[in-house]
Amino acid sequence: MNYSTDQNLSKNNLEKSQIGDFTMLNKSSEKFRLQDLDFKKLNDGFSYLTTFEKDNYKYAVFPIKSISKGTVAIGIYQQNTSSIIDNVFEKHIYQFMFLFLVLMIFIYFTYLLIKLIIGRPVNEVVKFIKDFSIGKKVNFFEVKNNDEIGKIKMALNRFSMSLKNIEKFALEVGKGNWNQEYKILSKNDILGKSLLQMQTNLKNFSKKSKENSWLQNSIVSVGDISLYI
Incomplete structure (x- = not known):
């Protein structure tokens, strides 16, 4: 997180590694250069919380106020979204694979259920007709359902x-x-x-x-x- 007491930043100053009392207090794992950031967004950060995106990064610029409620510095937060996107994509892939597996299991058991409820009675009827067609003695069905x-x-x-x-x-x-x-x-x-x-x-x-x-x-x-x- 970076802090600065200069509210009149210029593009030239942003290209410097250090601007007045602007110092790097807490470096992130991925460094960023001030000249790559939106100058207008940085200035807006003195008044209110401002967020924007650039390439694969998200930034948040927010004012830091003193006890007298005056802005004395701004804070800049940087987040690499590429890793988040990769994680979300990977998570969705696993979710899709899981749902696909559940769907296949559901279809398989549905097939077995249909075969049990419909397939077996139909086979009994077909056997009756085949036996009758060759003159074989047939027995009565046991009717359990009125379907x-x-x-x-x-x-x-x-x-x-x-x-x-x-x-x-x-x-x-x-x-x-x-x-x-x-x-x-x-x-x-x-x-x-x-x-x-x-x-x-x-x-x-x-x-x-x-x-x-x-x-x-x-x-x-x-x-x-x-x-x-």
Whole structure:
């Protein structure tokens, strides 16, 4: 910090290493030359605190007053901002790296969570459809949630139940049980209506077959009687 009692500094005086009673009382680690400073700012420093920047340095010029409140000297403070900027930049780099790492960890765990919540149920649905497409027996889903995946599972459960009813109906009809009941799911149940129509046709065919068989047997019997006579 520098002090001076001369309030009428000139540019020539500023180029001197010592100006009247102007002395260096506390030297900073980085020296500065008075001629490099703003002359107007130095003069303003006799009246009020003045700050300015030059190159990579910040300066503060402030008046030093006596007991009678008159300015007897000025103080000059110099701060090298290049090291501060470097430190701030380095600090921001570390902060950015830390935030980037936190973001990557967050994305990874979010991916695992989505895979657990959505991926597994979707895979179960896909497996159900694949098994059904090759005629493999499928089991009912256990529906725990009423979300979109849960609604899909409930729909597939109804579909699976419908297939089991069709299977049971077809087996009974194949055994000749023409009175086996089957309830269509809705007025748009094309498959159900086709099954009922098939049951009716088979029933009629069976009835006609029995009638034809009886007629043929009757004709054979009459023929045998005629030959006997």
